[in-house]
Amino acid sequence: QLFPHSVRGPTLVDVNLNIRSMGPISEMDMAYQMDCYFRQQWTDRRLQFNGNETLRVSINVLERLWKPDTHVFNGRQSYLHVVTSPNKLLRIDPDGSVLYSMRLTIKASCPMHLEKFPMDTQTCPLILGSHGYTLSDVVYRWMYGDNKSVKMAPDMTLSQFDLVGIKEGQDNKTIQFKGVFSMLWVHFRLRRHMGYFLINVYVPCGLLVVLSWVGFWINREATSDRIALGITNVLTMAFLGIDNRRDLPKVSYSTALDYFVGMCFAFILATILQFAMVHFFTKVGSGESLPHESEEEDDDEDTKQRMKVCSLF
Known part of the structure; x- marks a missing residue:
């Protein structure tokens, strides 16, 4: 497990990602999740041997070999798949090149940034390093295979977003x-789907506004x-x-x-x-008496009736 020192400089670790699925992407947690094959390749000259074929080694040998301590800088909860056995692969070439x-x-x-939600486009980063x-x-480098260092499964679909671009680099x-x-870093550019919000928010709110216009055709009485x-309509x-x-x-801001x-409200x-x-204003303009005026008129009528009754006695 000793570090494979090289007289020519630091050990070069080539990295490749093959993403099988992505999601869920949570606005509440400000996080996203993906399932991928994570491949690393480096050269350890102590493992050179005579031969022409690549050795397919059991993963139990990993405990005796040096391997990069790669981790995700912006990771939260990452885990290795272990069903039905740990999903790992180890190959060693005759020149000491190791594929893990x-x-x-x-x-x-x-x-x-949700200022334009739900018409927004988000950029989700993945940062890898020792x-x-x-x-x-x-030193980490992207391993380019078929001109792509980050590959997506051809049948991968996202329920909430469209993946519109991938950009990778090293720093x-x-x-x-x-x-x-x-x-190493890779940025996934995601554009949100509008269909859900169109059906559940935009159309109902628009119909409520149209429904409020019905009141213009109802008699003012x-x-x-x-x-x-x-x-x-207000409560809805x-x-x-x-x-x-x-x-x-x-x-703290409005979307x-x-x-x-x-x-609409x-x-x-x-x-x-x-x-x-x-x-x-139609009550006032039509000459109809206001409530307090009608009460005063009723009081005057009652007073006149009392006076007539008193005069009889």
Whole structure:
């Protein structure tokens, strides 16, 4: 398990990713998950042997060999598949080249900006590097096979997003009190599907606004009917506004969906205010007595009746 020192410089580790599936992608946790084959290849000259064929070695030999301590810098919960046995593969070439492959499920953080939600495009990073070996010991590189270092399964589909682009590269990361480390990064560019929100939010909110217009054709004397219709629309709109925020983190800014729901709420509230204004001004303009005026007239009639009764006695 000793480090394979090289007189020519640090050990070069080539990395390749073959992604089988991706998801779920959670806005609440600001994280995403993917299932992939993670392959690493390096050369250890101590393992050279005479021959022409590649050795297919049992994974039990891994305990006796040196291997990179690669980890995910922005990882949260990653695990190795072990059913029905640990999903690992080890191959050694005659020149000492080692191929180490394993199947992993990686959960990594993905900072999201939701100002344009649900018409947004997110970029989720994956950052790989050594945990203990600095740049002078280990250097990571992307292993390009068929002109791609990060491959996606041809039948992979996402329920919430479309994968519109993948960009990879390598860089150095300085960690305080530890040194400079070689790292690899890949950015997955994801565009959100609009169908779910169109069916469950945009169309119902639009229909509620249209339904509020029905009150314009109801007789102004049917006060209870118009108020009941308006209040029902307001309460339904408030429920939709609260429900669409349930699956989102409690961010301090408003999303595009919040603005749309707020605008629909304002239109529905305006129909109630319009009815109140029309009802008030048509009462005054038509010469109808206001409630306090009618009460005064009733008091005058009662007074006159009492005076007539007194005069009879």
